Amino acid sequence: MNLSMESVKKIKYLWEDGNEIEWIQAFIKIVDKNAKLVPFILTPEQRKFVEGLCKYIIVLKSRQLGLSVCTVALSIRQCIVYPNSNCLLVSHDQKSCNAIFDKLKQQFNSLPDWLKPKTIANNRMEIKMENGSKITCVCAGNKDIARGDTLHLVHLSEFAFWKDPKRQLNSITQALAPDGKLIIESTANGMNYFHDLYFQAKNNENSYKSFFFNWIDGNTLFKKDYTNSVEIYKAKNNNKLLVNEDLNDEEKELVKLGSSIEQLIWRRLKIASGGLDAFHMEYPSQDIEAFISTGQNIFSNKRIVQIQRSIHKNNYIKKDNITDLPNDLKKYYGRSFFIYKLKKPNVKYYIGCDLSEGVGQDHSVCEVFNEDGEQVAEFYNNKIKPYQMAEIINILGLYYNKALLNIERASGGNSVIERLRYNFKYMRIYKQKMFDENNKVISRLGFDTNSKSKGIIINDFVEAFDEGQIKINSVRVLEEMQVFQINDNGSMGAVSGQHDDSVMATALALYAMKHGVNYRWY
Incomplete structure (x- = not known):
């Protein structure tokens, strides 16, 4: 040719x-x-x-x-x-x-x-x-x-x-x-x-x-299906079309994502025949929605998705807008450290810390909340050793107005607590009341997580979340909440292959906010 x-x-x-x-x-x-x-x-x-x-x-x-x-x-x-x-x-x-x-x-x-x-x-x-x-x-x-x-x-x-x-x-x-x-x-x-x-x-x-x-943006392949759905809907509703006043809360959120009324009518018919959970899985509007299960989840998946829809990607404050960030935190910003709300003077802050050994598996996580229950910052990294985390937590606590720290003693926690108190002289570390072998009340720095105490702090977290008493700004925390379940034997944790470090750090911060005292700094 x-x-x-x-x-x-x-x-x-x-x-x-x-x-x-x-x-x-x-x-x-x-x-x-x-x-x-x-x-x-x-x-x-x-x-x-x-x-x-x-x-x-x-x-x-x-x-x-x-x-x-x-x-x-x-x-x-x-x-x-x-x-x-x-x-x-x-x-x-x-x-x-x-x-x-x-x-x-x-x-x-x-x-x-x-x-x-x-x-x-x-x-x-x-x-x-x-x-x-x-x-x-x-x-x-x-x-x-x-x-x-x-x-x-x-x-x-x-x-x-x-x-x-x-x-x-x-x-x-x-x-x-x-x-x-x-x-x-x-x-x-x-x-x-x-x-x-x-x-x-x-x-x-x-x-x-x-x-x-998602299914909303992929509308070019379904135009005929949408048209047919509208005709079916009108035939069943006296030739009337769905209007904004008829939409439920989830449909209103879908409109914000770009859904048309025709698409919502098609969606309603799909849900009527297959159910809402099946629709979420096969036709998700956001990625986390696709994996929602109605099994033994501890946190409300419906509420998680609603909150996630309101959170924009990369919603943390840009580094250039933070003028007083210490250099030792600045080098991690945007990779391991994120601030969602600027620090204010004379405000009490609470930091929950769930620590690892820093060997590339579980993360060391610090979640920061203000006295109003809003998550203002988080730090996570799986490569930093406990002795290095002690220095970072010290700087983080001082930056947030000498915040009250609640540190889990397991894994790298014990060595971090010891360094914070005796090397850095950090004075506001939560003390857990316990009974010794003589049945006398003693106080130990940090938080001992066992099946009983874990249930207490997680249930406090669930209540605060369900009642709208706290504001989560981190997509990471919400994703971990979605896979946090209770097993048949009553144990709690992430499903196999997933992490719950951020959930535990958040629970520790909220427990300190609810039960902690304002230890004097001297």
């Missing part, structure tokens, strides 16, 4: 990395919801997804946003632009695997004849091309998955529903080429390995880049 100079330049442009969207839209066609073969014009969500491609990606999404279709197109491009590529598309069950392979064949067959590579195999869920490339569709759980292969593009679909996902992910990761890309994508399915990976990515605690796509 003879090509003009202009066509040659365009093709050269499309073959360059960074122009994946233009390549897909130029060469690939898909079957739309009206069963028509049309050029694949990416939605805003699909564009954002493709533009954000990097080595490791994890995507939490609402249902039916077309990301799997998009990944199929990316795998086809990979195999044509880079001969000898190996792409793997993994589904959570056979039905989904069949559907993905059908989409793969449809897109591949839609390519222009001059572009489409000749195939040497096009069956058994695999397309092999004469240029050495291949695309394979398999089910999760296949023992031979990725064995002996070098993979250049991998898509793991509905990862939250896989059995033994950790082991399988490790096997696939080992087979990934140095310049390969791994995409994990799923709707939510409770507190599991996918949940852990996603929030670790969101908090920059692993190698993945996180994406979240």
